[in-house]
Structures are given as C-alpha cells and as structure tokens.
C-alpha cells in the first residue's frame with residue numbers, strides 16, 4: 338500500500354488534533370504549581386484514576402482515528418507508516434494541550450502493546466495488543482528484580498511448566514503503575530541450564546491472579562508511582578506466554594529499546610522545560626545577568642540538539658517498527674537535559690529551592706529536582722546507555738564478560 342505524502346498527512350493529522358484537543362497555552366512565567374513541574378505525580382488513588390481516565394479518553398480517540406502505533410507494520414496491528422510520519426505527528430501534537438500522561442499509560446501503549454504486537458500470536462495481538470493500544474486494558478512491566486536491574490538477564494523469578502500451565506515464583510521491584518494495571522509483561526527464568534540470556538521467557542500476567550501481591554513504594558517526591566510485586570505460586574496458562582520459550586531476552590531488549598525511545602522523545606511532559614526556566618529567570622529579573630544568559634543559552638542549545646537527534650534517530654531507526662541501539666542516545670540526552678534544567682532553576686532560586694515557602698512557583702521546582710534523578714535510572718541507567726552506545730553504536734570493544742556459562746553455574750545459584 339503506498340505511503341500517504343508526509344505534507345498532506347501532516348495537515349490531516351493537524352485537523353484531527355484540533356477536533357479533540359485545545360491549542361497549547363504559552364508557558365506561564367510564574368505561578369507554577371507542584372503538579373505542573375513534578376516529574377512524578379503525587380496523587381491519591383482517586384486522583385490517579387481520574388487522571389488515567391482522562392489519558393485513556395485521548396488514547397482511545399487517537400487509536401480509533403488511526404494515529405496510534407504509527408510505525409508498527411500493518412500486519413502487527415499498526416499503521417505501517419514511516420518514522421517521518423511519526424516525527425510529524427509528534428511535532429503537530431506538541432502544538433496542542435495533550436492531557437498529562439502517566440508512567441502506566443506510556444508503559445501500556447509504547448512498550449507492552451508494541452512488544453505483544455511484535456512477538457504475540459495473532460490471537461494475543463487481537464485480544465491484548467489492540468486493547469493495550471486503546472488503553473482498554475493497562476499493562477505494567479515486570480522486569481527489574483532486587484538483584485537484577487542493570488544486569489537484567491540475571492533475573493531469578495522462576496516459571497516452571499506444570500501440565501498445560503506455568504507456575505511462577507519470585508519478586509519484581511520498581512514496577513511503575515502496578516497498582517492500577519490489569520496485566521504485567523513478566524520476564525521469568527524457564528531454563529537455568531543455559532547461558533543467562535537464553536533461559537528467559539516472557540509472559541502476560543493478569544495482576545489479579547491469586548498469588549500476586551503488590552506493595553507500593555513511597556518516593557522522596559511524595560507519590561508512590563512504583564511498587565514491589567511478589568509472585569507466589571502464580572498459575573498461568575501457556576496461552577499467556579509471549580514468544581517462544583527462551584525468547585524472553587529478545588522480547589526484553591525490544592521492549593527496552595521502545596522505552597529508551599519513549600523516554601527520549603515523547604511529548605509527555607516530565608518536569609520543567611526551558612520555557613519554564615526562562616519564565617522563572619524573567620520573574621526574578623535575572624535575564625540581564627551575563628552568567629544567567631550563558632546558562633540559559635546552554636540549556637536552549639542542548640534542547641535543540643536533543644530534538645535534532647530525536648529526529649535523526651527516528652529517521653535512521655530499524656525497519657519493522659523496532660528502534661535500534663541509537664535510542665540510547667536520545668534517552669541519555671533527555672535525562673541529562675532534565676537534570677540540567679533542574680540545576681539551572683536551583684541556581685536561579687538559591688536557598689529558596691530547599692523549602693516550601695508558599696511563594697508562587699518555588700516548591701514546584703523542588704518537585705522537579707526530587708524526581709529528575711529517577712529518569713537517569715529508569716529504562717537503563719546513564720552508565721548502561723553509555724555502555725550500549727560504546728558497544729553497539731560506536732562498535733568499541735565490549736566489557737569483559739565472565740558470565741558466558743550456564744546460569745546455574747554462576748556464583749550464588
């Protein structure tokens with residue numbers, strides 16, 4: 338099927354966006370609330386559910402109008418468009434007031450839905466991937482464990498075959514949005530007698546299954562966006578296995594590449610932006626200070642470089658809807674920009690950043706500062722992105738690997 342011409346498609350997308358969203362308002366120079374600049378929400382369950390409903394209404398409209406999963410091949414349930422169409426949609430969308438999204442919405446639509454669409458059976462695509470893309474069902478990512486974060490392939494959660502079923506035992510941690518999710522994309526060890534990456538299988542776990550216990554973790558920024566998830570004798574039908582037994586590492590790396598692209602490029606507002614810092618500098622009457630001007634210019638240039646890199650990576654991304662290792666570049670640039678934005682705001686505010694003085698817009702920046710470090714960890718830490726860029730993009734020699742033996746022979750197993 339021929340691709341629609343990008344310029345014509347752009348104006349159709351813009352017209353559609355105008356039917357469901359209001360144009361974006363200019364950044365307010367002062368009077369930010371904590372919620373405006375917070376990287377992570379600090380909401381009650383009721384408020385979080387209300388926010389999820391707002392996000393879901395937009396995601397459903399977007400799906401039904403044909404603007405979801407733009408680059409995913411048509412046979413996998415996407416639109417089969419090019420990275421250029423996706424970049425154009427993001428650009429057009431950024432001119433509108435998109436409902437503030439949540440971690441769980443991004444994980445559902447941009448990570449789990451994409452992985453189930455790529456690795457699932459036709460039935461799983463029809464039942465789950467479609468429902469995740471429309472956010473009719475919400476899904477979290479059950480990957481990290483207390484002893485397996487950067488070294489995710491060292492995970493110990495076990496899935497043992499039992500007749501037509503699997504029985505799962507283990508613990509996951511830092512699971513964003515688990516308390517509101519219907520399903521979780523789980524990685525579990527199904528074969529300890531092969532090298533660690535080869536013995537992992539992916540499953541879709543209904544979060545209300547007997548034996549699943551979710552414990553929210555309170556963050557320093559106040560909210561509880563992520564959780565510990567304990568799995569004790571959880572029985573799963575083989576129909577909920579995603580991909581082949583032993584294909585879990587491929588599912589994981591594809592999902593993480595989507596996560597890096599999402600962290601690096603999405604329109605979802607996380608924390609303060611350049612415009613917000615500029616507004617702060619103006620409200621403090623500091624824009625004539627040459628040092629402040631230099632800091633602001635540096636931030637602006639880094640933002641522009643990030644935007645250009647997002648576009649370049651999107652255009653060069655692998656065919657078939659899967660991002661390549663270059664996604665690590667944009668993830669790294671995005672987390673760096675988030676950190677620097679907070680640092681410039683903190684320099685402008687001085688000691689006032691440390692307390693909630695009630696002055697308009699001040700505690701809001703504290704919320705930014707407390708949340709920003711999270712994005713230097715989520716989806717693979719800065720150091721891990723640098724390793725990936727070194728090894729897979731620049732083709733530098735790899736780190737020494739001492740674990741190329743069956744998982745069961747590694748120390749501690």
Ligand SMILES: Cc1cc2nc3c(=O)[nH]c(=O)nc-3n(C[C@H](O)[C@H](O)[C@H](O)COP(=O)(O)OP(=O)(O)OC[C@H]3O[C@@H](n4cnc5c(N)ncnc54)[C@H](O)[C@@H]3O)c2cc1C
Nearest residue numbers: 478479480481486487511512513711714715716717718720
């Ligand atoms: C906001 C947020 C949301 C998250 N959401 C989810 C989620 O929904 N689902 C999920 O499964 N997980 C989630 N995580 C977990 C996240 O993926 C892990 O925190 C991350 O992969 C790092 O793992 P770790 O915390 O175990 O740190 P560790 O792996 O213990 O790392 C500790 C430190 O050592 C460094 N390090 C480790 N190995 C190397 C190396 N080879 N070279 C150089 N430095 C190294 C790291 O960079 C880090 O500084 C989330 C985390 C955050 C912060």
